[in-house]
Amino acid sequence: MNLRLKPLLAVALAVATVAAAGTAVAQQAPKPEQLIKWRQSAYQVLAWNTGRVKANVDGTYNKEDVIKASNTIAALANSGLGALFAPGTETGKGWHETTVKPELFTDKKAGEVAAAFNKEANELAKVAAVGDVAAVKAQLGKLQGTCKACHDDYRKKD
Amino acid sequence: MNLRLKPLLAVALAVATVAAAGTAVAQQAPKPEQLIKWRQSAYQVLAWNTGRVKANVDGTYNKEDVIKASNTIAALANSGLGALFAPGTETGKGWHETTVKPELFTDKKAGEVAAAFNKEANELAKVAAVGDVAAVKAQLGKLQGTCKACHDDYRKKD
Structure with a gap:
């Protein structure tokens, strides 16, 4: 050369x-706005699937449908949703202005709340695979309790 | 009495x-507008996770991150997304006006396209569990091919 x-x-x-x-x-x-849009989307998908499980336990129970919904919830819980709460996403607009409270990013208890959600979501997938309706209903209640705990502390009221 | x-x-x-x-x-x-919002959300979550896999194969590879992303993609593919395309959702607004073409609801080939996506998504989860970067990259390409095939035929251009 x-x-x-x-x-x-x-x-x-x-x-x-x-x-x-x-x-x-x-x-x-990715940009904060993109992360916020993705996390808002992820929670919509969680709402879709918890709603499916609830419709099954309250109405006609379809084991396969509950398994699909519960596996989706567990996969999302295990997906690493925390990455969608990266620094810079405390405020901003995804599909709409974020409703997260700033405390989520500073409160040490937030990690415990997230871990509780993860635990109950994975337990729901296990219980759904067995297919006992009463057990699924009870486990759905536990999962929804973790949703509510987080919303109460870290989501702004409408 | x-x-x-x-x-x-x-x-x-x-x-x-x-x-x-x-x-x-x-x-x-649920109402058609709710179903459309959920499906738009589900595809955002798919975009988040395929983007994660792509970032890994193009940059520094983190096997656990790819497994989490691929499992989320597979769970969504297996979740029964077809229910979000129920009759009545051919038009309407979720987060935004749907971009689906009416052909998706009538074309017999649409089922094949959906099945191809499902197959490649589940294969990605298997390949991700092994962790060979080249194999994951190749499988991601196959999966994205099924995304593109559906978008080409059944998504309106911007």
Whole structure:
């Protein structure tokens, strides 16, 4: 290789490397508005599926439908929803202005509330697989208790 | 029992029964606007998680993160998203006006496209559990191919 081209090549490679790294960083750090939209969406999907379980235990019970709904709830609980509450998402608009209270980002108890939701969601998936209606109803109640606990403390009133 | 009260009791029971049935039906058949909002939310959650997998295969690979994202995608694929495309949801507004084309509700091929998405989503979860980056990247490509196929045929252009 022409020796005088080497520095130029090194610069080109460095630029390409930085550009590639920049792309990766951009993909790994979506904008706050995007994160807020995703978390609002995730909670809608949770509402859809807890509603499905409730309709089953209150009406005609379909074991397969409850399993599908409960597995979706558990997968979302295990998905790492905390990443959607990254710094910078304390305020802002996704589908609508976030209703989260600032305390969620500072209160040490918030982690416990999230862990309780995770535990009860995974338990619901286990109970749903067995298919005992009374047990599913009781476990749904426990799960909804963790939803309410978080809403009471960390969601602004309408 | 006083015989003259019997007809009144019968009417009261009938009213209560109809009211209870009405509640159950209402829970099992949410309004079209609600279904559209839920499906728009579900696709946002899918976008969040496919984006996570892509960021991992393009950047620093975190096996656990990819497993969480892939399991969420698979759970949603298995959740019964078809219920969110119930009759009456061909048009309408959830978070925004639906962008679905009417052909989705009549075209026999739509079921095949949905089945392909389901297959590739479940395969992604399997491949993610193993953790070979190249295999995950290839499988993500197959999954995204099924997304694009559906968007090309059944989503209105912006």
